[in-house]
Amino acid sequence: MLRLLSSIYKELLVLIRDRAGLAILFIMPLVLILIMTVIQDATFRTVKEVNISMILVNNDKDSLGEAISKGLYASEFFQIVEEINGENIDEETAKELIARGDYKIGIIIPERATEAIRGNVNALINKSFKSFNIPGVKKRTKKSTIDVTIYIDPATSNSFKNMVMSSLKEFTSQLEIEMFFKNFSEAMAQLMPGQKPIKFESFETIRYKEVYASTTENEILPNSVQHNVPAWTMFAMFFIVLPLAGNIIKERDDGSAFRLKTMPGSFVMIMFSKIFVFLGVAFLQFILMLMVGVYIMPALGLPQLEIGPHKIALGVMALSSGLAATGYGVAIGTIATTHEQAATFGAVSIIIFAALGGIWVPVYVMPHTIRIISQFSPLHWGLNGFYDIFLRGGDLMVVLAEAGKLLTFFVIMLGVAIVYNNYNKTK
Amino acid sequence: MQENQHIIELKYLTKYYKGSNVPAIDNINLNIDKGEIYGLLGPNGAGKTTTISILCGLFGPTSGNVFIDGMEFQHSAEKIKSIIGVVPQEIALYPSLTARENLTFFGHLYGLKGKHLKSRINECLELFGLEKNANRRIKTFSGGMKRRINLIAGILHKPKIIYLDEPTVGIDVQSRKVILEHLKNINKEGTTIIYTSHYMEEAENFCSKVAIIDKGNILTEGKPKELIDGKGEYTDLESLFLNITGRALRDE
Known part of the structure; x- marks a missing residue:
């Protein structure tokens, strides 16, 4: 010892x-x-806290452009930049700024993007009410696809990119549903005179509650x-x-x-x-x-x-x-x-x-x-x-x-x- | 336990290091009597360090037996270690500790304690002229002072056998003189000393008996004076040594 x-x-x-x-x-x-x-x-930290700058080039100037712009501003996740030195940013400039690493991400909404969605919604309504021959419902059946381009700095993390993509898809889906519902409701009103068009509302029936699992009562x-x-x-x-x-x-x-x-x-x-x-x-x-x-x-x-x-x-x-x-x-x-x-x-x-x-x-x-x-x-x-x-x-x-x-x-x-x-x- | 006057007996001792087919020690038989100052002399690579390492219990031989005061390492390692004192060639001390702290630590490992240890440390420090430097850290010591503390750490517990590996290498004449004088005195009290050195003149004067070994074999053994006189043609141990081990340069 x-x-x-x-x-x-x-x-x-x-x-x-x-x-x-x-x-x-x-x-x-x-x-x-x-x-x-x-x-x-x-x-x-949440992306909200990080507040990453993002370029938005809205060439649509219609419902989709508005919905995406409104959604991005409302989310407060990003600091949206649409102009530099008082001038609107175009696609070429956006691409250059992101390639230089000045910005992490840029969203380019093309012209007539909303029109494309509207056309596809109408095509679906037409298909649904084909046999009813409703006056006022446009006879358009051709589907169209339009690209919203997203420029990404290669140094951006995958998780951030995925978060932006999922936000954009959510805004687009929301707009498509709203458009479909509105047109559907109008078509129904045509079919049943006296029936007022119903305004779309989101139910939020399912809510998501986060609970951190713990083996004890202390969270x-x-x-x-x-x-x-x-x-x-x-x-x-x-x-x-x-x-x-x-x-x-x-x-x-x-x-x-x-x-x-x-x-x-x-x-x-x-x-x-x-x-x-x-x-x-x-x-x-x-x-x-x-x-x-x-x-x-x-x-x-x-x-x-x-x-x-x-x-x-x-x-x-x-x-x-x-x-x-x-x-x-x-x-x-x-x-x-x-x-x-x-x-x-x-x-x-x-x-x-x-x-x-x-x-x-x-x-x-x-x-x-x-x-x-x-x-x-x-x-x-x-x-x-x-x-x-x-x-x-x-x-x-x-x-x-x-x-x-x-x-x-x-x-x-x-x-x-x-x-x-x-x-x-x-x- | 064997009762005889040989404190160390090596019987047919052979050592091959793993991976080597050349023996470091080749079938050596050697008896060292109690109270002897025995010099193991040889050029680099002769087998001195291997022999000392086996005698200290650092590792075992490939074949043969080693008896230390009648005991073998396989059965009585702790007992043997308590009766031997080793003074390695390196300054095996802790530089950041003082001389007293180093000696207290090594004394405790030898089972010394309390007032006995303290007085023994003081006695040794005084004997080697270091009492005033007891509380100085080793790293501040001169080469000679370090050698003296290195020696004290090996003799503190009054061992029956002391192994000295080049105890005077690289020090001034004064320190060498003090060390050798005190070792002679310790020997007079009955302690057996096993000593290796490359200084032939020192070995000739210091040792009561020497063995010149080379390539793992004992070439000659006896009292220095008898060895020199017996051959007739040699004036000192160095000329004898050179004659029987050759003049070619040796690497380790």
């Missing part, structure tokens, strides 16, 4: 006396979490902070691998490891002292990052992190993640022969684990094979556990499975280090 305590004390002294290293250990994760949350906050509203703080905290905690592996390699390079191996006490005891100290660092990093979410992010205009009531579950997840990270660091430090190997392999593998774990892109949008592989990423387990707590209101029982996987990973990594160390004795 004295040996273990003395080793822990020695590790603490070595860590504390490396002021620059200590600053990097604590400041860099905080900078990372702040920057990533601020950047990713934009993707979580936590998902926002950029609730998503990003756990994700980047997990990512930053795993970077403890680099200083820990570096510590092991340095000890080997300067001969201290040689001396330690010739002294009473096992390899496991020496590694446990390192794990204990670096686990403490990881846990402290975790607390600091949560404090940034609670106190600093609101000051930067971001939502405040809601920690929720399940603090024991949070502690268990933090410790499990910290152990997984330190175990991984011990394995890399034991196997790598140089600092360069450890730093490159450590950093790249964490980034791969993070990518597979869904830190950048949600796992559910990944290809099937990658989704299967992602189930083996410790960052995926950690992230899932933290999402259970931060987004789904999960308690200790909910996160036990993920915590168990992280602890198993820790045991396996420690086992790999021990086996490799023993193998080295037989070389």
Whole structure:
């Protein structure tokens, strides 16, 4: 016990006396979490908040042009630009401005677009009332198609493009229904004299209610902070691998490891002292990052992190993640022969684990094979556990499975280090 | 447990590193008596470090047996480690820790504690003229001071056997003199010293017995003076060494 305590004390002294290293250990994760949350906050805000500028060239000057224009202005999702320097924008200028990247999107409504819809509606009415020979209903049967052109900056995200397209389709459909209903009603009035044309009205019978599913009664509203703080905290905690592996390699390079191996006490005891100290660092990093979410992010205009009531579950997840990270660091430090190997392999593998774990892109949008592989990423387990707590209101029982996987990973990594160390004795 | 005066016995010791078909140690038999200052001398790549590594329990031999004070590593590794002290060629200390912090840590690993450890550290620091620098960090020490602390870390627990790997390399004459004098004194108290060096003159004066090894074999063994006189044609250990190991340059 004295040996273990003395080793822990020695590790603490070595860590504390490396002021620059200590600053990097604590400041860099905080900078990372702040920057990533601020950047990713934009993707979580509604398009309304983003208020993207959009060019509208309305050559129709009729019902469709009016409906689209009115709809776009009313939605407040976009800042509509129809003229520059007092002059109406034409299609060529719009195309040029978007190609230059000045605007993300431009909608060109062609001339006689409304007339085309009207013609198609009439054709349908004609077909329906063919046998009644109603006076006043125009005898037109030919269907026509007209293109509303949408110019898109290639750098525009697909989700934004899809949102614009679906809005336009909604405005067009609404206009077609209204036109059809109006013409249909007029035709019926012709068929049944005395019957007044009925005015179209929307029923809105079905309403859509959004409820965020939670395992408890506490509903936590998902926002950029609730998503990003756990994700980047997990990512930053795993970077403890680099200083820990570096510590092991340095000890080997300067001969201290040689001396330690010739002294009473096992390899496991020496590694446990390192794990204990670096686990403490990881846990402290975790607390600091949560404090940034609670106190600093609101000051930067971001939502405040809601920690929720399940603090024991949070502690268990933090410790499990910290152990997984330190175990991984011990394995890399034991196997790598140089600092360069450890730093490159450590950093790249964490980034791969993070990518597979869904830190950048949600796992559910990944290809099937990658989704299967992602189930083996410790960052995926950690992230899932933290999402259970931060987004789904999960308690200790909910996160036990993920915590168990992280602890198993820790045991396996420690086992790999021990086996490799023993193998080295037989070389 | 074997009861005899040999504190170290190597029996038919052979070591092949994985992937190599050339033995680093080739069927060595060697007995080192208690209280001896035994010099393992040889050019680079002769097998000195491999022998010392096996004697420290860093790894095992491919075949053969090693007895340390009658015990074998397979059965009594912790016991053996507690009676040996290793002074590596590298300054195996923590540069950001003070001399006292380093020695306290290594002392704890040897099971020393409390007042006993404190007084032993003070005693050693005083013996090697470092008592005034006890609370200075190692990284601020000169090369000679580092070597002395490096040595103290290996003898703090009063081991029965001390392994010294080039203990005086790269230091000034004064530090070398202090180190060798104190090692002689420690030896007089009954401690066996196993010593490797490339300084033949130092080995000739310091060691009670030497073995010149090359290519994993012991070429000759005995008291330095007897070895030199016995061959007749040599004036010192260096000329003997050069004659039996050759003058060709050696790489590791």
